[in-house]
Amino acid sequence: MGVRLQREDFDIGAEIAALSAGRTDVGAVASFTGICRGGDIVAMTLEHYPGMAEAEIERHVEEAQSRWPLLGVTVIHRHGRLVPGDNIVLVATASQHREAAFAAAEFLMDYLKTRAPFWKKEERAGGDGWVEARQSDDAAAARWSGRRPEAAE
């Protein structure tokens, strides 16, 4: 439960299990794990704005809780240097039914991928470079705007 920013890896199975442990009202847990991909990337370093990142993610978790009937949300985002195959981010959402769990997990991932204060620098054979914002990610995040105008940023 809750929002954590950390250098260390996380235990996906334990985080998912924690959302329904000791209760029988949870019927659905959705999760998303983002993983560092390889290819021509040797490693990447995730920089974040400490304090702001936690506060912003917390605010979006609250927004998700106001949009959907959630029984629990966990967001873990790593920072620091990561190599291909490393876990980067975990979002797990619990609800009575699958629709809310899926929608909230997608909403939070769209936010984390586009507007959370994280910056990604990639190490490639040809040198290092900061990743530029992806337009398709912005489009995915924009899906959620306007549905509840009073809650827009």
Add this chain to the structure above:
Amino acid sequence: MGVRLQREDFDIGAEIAALSAGRTDVGAVASFTGICRGGDIVAMTLEHYPGMAEAEIERHVEEAQSRWPLLGVTVIHRHGRLVPGDNIVLVATASQHREAAFAAAEFLMDYLKTRAPFWKKEERAGGDGWVEARQSDDAAAARWSGRRPEAAE
């Protein structure tokens, strides 16, 4: 990987990890776990059509693979008697990006909840009874029809 019908519980963390183990092209793993809810239910028994259930789920996994660029899919569905808090079903999907992983997991869950050959009998304090099909589930499954008419049932 693959489709399994079983009485035993499953290890969600191990199943998710298996989808990206030993490879670095997976950037996204979505998962959904369906859990037996309590309330006035003492237990439930899931009956399935052996042979047909596996074949039908396999066919829908292939359909998902043709719709989205997936790098792996795992579906585990339990049968037999389950009590509140027990895991019922796991769908986990791997892809390069989150959009495909989420969409495929939702597609498969909508199928499993509505048209897979499973029947649910609930044990309540007042007696036992077979669950009737939910209209909202049918509506969720119908979302996927017509997007690719040639692939409709």
Add this chain to the structure above:
Amino acid sequence: MRLLYFAWVRERIGKPDEEVDLPASVRTVGDLVAWLQGRGEEYAYAFENAAVIRAAIDRNHAKPDTAIAGAREIAFFPPMTGG
């Protein structure tokens, strides 16, 4: 031909499966339902609201007008209620 029954269809008929020899006049799933309805009280009860019952021929969903020629296994069951 092997018939399979699931969920409350199985409970009402009182068995999970059986082998039957069908008269030549039974050509479709709908014909088979009508034939089964005449086999006794338990069948009449199972198929009293035949419109809600689903069928599969050799593990593929079938409709009332689907021909059953060549089928090895025909199953009858209520609407699926998933996991």
Add this chain to the structure above:
Amino acid sequence: MRLLYFAWVRERIGKPDEEVDLPASVRTVGDLVAWLQGRGEEYAYAFENAAVIRAAIDRNHAKPDTAIAGAREIAFFPPMTGG
């Protein structure tokens, strides 16, 4: 006032943060960017394309015309690229 820089804004300026005393004429985020651009080559380089740079006042996103009065911490950074 404390200024924070992230990602390539930090790299171009050459430091992650600093304390500054601002003249009274610097009233908005846009004024602050213009003032920083005049502080030296490294700042001019960091803010050469000021339109792409985002700002936050006390950890809330801010626009160029947002007033900075009362701010304790102002951050500048490129568009976020997520996790």
